[in-house]
Amino acid sequence: MLRFAVLGWVxxxxxxxxxxxxxxVNSPLLVSASAGSGKTSVLVERYLxxxxxxxxxxxxxxxxxxxxxxxELRERILCYDLPEKTxxxxxxxxxxxxxxxxCYGILEHYGSVLNLKPIExxxxxxxxxxxFHHTFEDWLQTLDTDSLKFLLNTFTxxxxxxATQSLFNQRTHFKDSMEGKSCPEGVTKLWDTxxxxxxxxxxxxxxxxIYSFDDLETYALRILQQSEEISQLIRSRIRSxxxxxxxxTSRQQWKIIEHVVRGNPxxxxxxxxxxxxxxxxxxxxxxxxxxLEKKLGGSVxxxxxxxxxxxxxxxxxxxxxxLFQDSRVxxxxxxxxxxxxxxxxxxxxxxxxxxxxAVVARVQAQLARGYLPEQISLLxxxxxxxxLYLNALEAAGIPADGKKTNKLFEMYDVIDIVHFLKVVxxxxxxxxxxxxxxxxYGGFTAEGLWKLKSLPGKSLFxxxxxxxxxKLKWLCSIIDQKNSDTHEALCTLFRETRxxxxxxxxxxxxxxxxxxxxNTLSDVLLxxxxxxxxxxxxxxxxxxxxxVRLMTVHAAKGLEFPHxxxxxxxxxxxxxxxxxxFGDTEPPALKGNEAYSMLKDRQEKEEWEETKRILYVAxxxxxxxxxxxxxxxxxxxxxxxxxxxxxxxxx
Numbered sequence: 001m002l003r004f005a006v007l008g009w010v011x012x013x014x015x016x017x018x019x020x021x022x023x024x025v026n027s028p029l030l031v032s033a034s035a036g037s038g039k040t041s042v043l044v045e046r047y048l049x050x051x052x053x054x055x056x057x058x059x060x061x062x063x064x065x066x067x068x069x070x071x072e073l074r075e076r077i078l079c080y081d082l083p084e085k086t087x088x089x090x091x092x093x094x095x096x097x098x099x100x101x102x103c104y105g106i107l108e109h110y111g112s113v114l115n116l117k118p119i120e121x122x123x124x125x126x127x128x129x130x131x132f133h134h135t136f137e138d139w140l141q142t143l144d145t146d147s148l149k150f151l152l153n154t155f156t157x158x159x160x161x162x163a164t165q166s167l168f169n170q171r172t173h174f175k176d177s178m179e180g181k182s183c184p185e186g187v188t189k190l191w192d193t194x195x196x197x198x199x200x201x202x203x204x205x206x207x208x209x210i211y212s213f214d215d216l217e218t219y220a221l222r223i224l225q226q227s228e229e230i231s232q233l234i235r236s237r238i239r240s241x242x243x244x245x246x247x248x249t250s251r252q253q254w255k256i257i258e259h260v261v262r263g264n265p266x267x268x269x270x271x272x273x274x275x276x277x278x279x280x281x282x283x284x285x286x287x288x289x290x291x292l293e294k295k296l297g298g299s300v301x302x303x304x305x306x307x308x309x310x311x312x313x314x315x316x317x318x319x320x321x322x323l324f325q326d327s328r329v330x331x332x333x334x335x336x337x338x339x340x341x342x343x344x345x346x347x348x349x350x351x352x353x354x355x356x357x358a359v360v361a362r363v364q365a366q367l368a369r370g371y372l373p374e375q376i377s378l379l380x381x382x383x384x385x386x387x388l389y390l391n392a393l394e395a396a397g398i399p400a401d402g403k404k405t406n407k408l409f410e411m412y413d414v415i416d417i418v419h420f421l422k423v424v425x426x427x428x429x430x431x432x433x434x435x436x437x438x439x440x441y442g443g444f445t446a447e448g449l450w451k452l453k454s455l456p457g458k459s460l461f462x463x464x465x466x467x468x469x470x471k472l473k474w475l476c477s478i479i480d481q482k483n484s485d486t487h488e489a490l491c492t493l494f495r496e497t498r499x500x501x502x503x504x505x506x507x508x509x510x511x512x513x514x515x516x517x518x519n520t521l522s523d524v525l526l527x528x529x530x531x532x533x534x535x536x537x538x539x540x541x542x543x544x545x546x547x548v549r550l551m552t553v554h555a556a557k558g559l560e561f562p563h564x565x566x567x568x569x570x571x572x573x574x575x576x577x578x579x580x581x582f583g584d585t586e587p588p589a590l591k592g593n594e595a596y597s598m599l600k601d602r603q604e605k606e607e608w609e610e611t612k613r614i615l616y617v618a619x620x621x622x623x624x625x626x627x628x629x630x631x632x633x634x635x636x637x638x639x640x641x642x643x644x645x646x647x648x649x650x651x
Contacts, residue, residue, distance in 0.1 A: 030299040031271040035620035036307030057093040065245035070097045103220035120209030128212045159579040169214045183587040184595040224259040246272035250283035274329045310336040312345035350632040377549040377561035399547025425521040427461035553618045564622035573611045573640035
């Protein structure tokens, strides 16, 4: 009898549905795995079953959604008593990883087919946005009057940047969706106008061996499409394909997988849960799961839940039945493996005002009952209010931990550096000068700044030059030399103050494009002025404190917590109104025409469906108890908020 641990609980044996998922190898199989149903253990057992049948690790392509999930799968496979040689092959198998690691391997081995440079660097999303912006602004200056007029009549300046970046990331889909179809007004002209920029950007990146994660997919697919010889070679080497989190696969990723299994569909095994598809912003397409399910005539469903205790699971089933009653993704009630019940496992906390205070009070009550802070997790729809709750918990003496997402140009480190560059470029700017002097780099106290203002001179710079204490002599020297080299100015700042920004990674990504030889201070400040109008964000790492966990539902996906608090439930669904929209099969459409209106209506429905799925993911993270915070006064509850599901509706 097989015995293995699933999410902290011991499964005495495989359920019948799990056994089918593990042992079916001669036909394509789609597995619909409910939350907490032992999906990872099924993947592990299936992988081991393939090894027992004689397949080598290099012949099994196992694709997971994240690097962390891939490493967990690898480690759990290695926990078994494998032959030493097999264990070594599993440990270093290049085919056990993410779709991007698989694409990376294709480019590394076969990139020369497209004359691609070897990969030197993979850009993070933030680094890519910086590099993109740098090239984009320069390219705009080269456009002829008619092209520029067309773009600015179609988009605002900020819309133009965002739309161009979106189109670049989806350029393959954009081009394919126009072929042989009647496009809405302006779309073809938009492609003709922007495609030279796309080629320029591709050339600039590739010439340096620099790629984004989207590029890995795009070029890997091109290689497979353009070289049947390479496609056949890869297909001959891979005898089995396992795709985890299939509900979050994009159309482009699916095309890559199809190339690998073409002619041999029995190789394909996919597992996921359409009710947990929450990555539309990464082009995840839940309809792929539904289409394949229909094509195969159904899926094997894993409905036994090994995570959540019985009485709480009954409540979650009840909520989910109502949540998905009109959705195209149907809900099948989960069956509890854990039959023990906990007192009051589900609570709706109705607060009169001040949700943050109500949450802190409830956490304190839980701690008084003997629960540990690290057993409690606060889950959010979006991340921007996490610092508010984090600070409130810490002010109450409750240890807490969570990642903070901040706008780059709201960081003090960035603000201080921007003020420094403005001071060096335009020393007569008293606001920038005073702000810099009060920063940790300037080191002035409020009293010291007031004293400086009393000295003779028209500007703070002139006053500083006559300061008898001769503070910041190095700064005066830079300004006096009229040095316009950004790189040298920043090096002097860090050398003389012996201080470097706290958030190193984000700041280095910000500073790198500012310190190129061609960037004079005037160029840099112009770019910064444009960047400040954008929405560049960075996410600080959690501090690893053993305390109450605060995170978004997206960050919590795949995790579990003894006690879950669902907070900030009045937050509405994030609304996007981009200037250009994509459909699954239709050509893109620009704002203002009938095709756009049709796609916008569809997008709003899909966003609402995803909002319900995100709520479902939040509910199913709980093991022992679930607490949801909603306002006492149910009037004016936003319709697109989570609170609307739990507050009584007006008759």
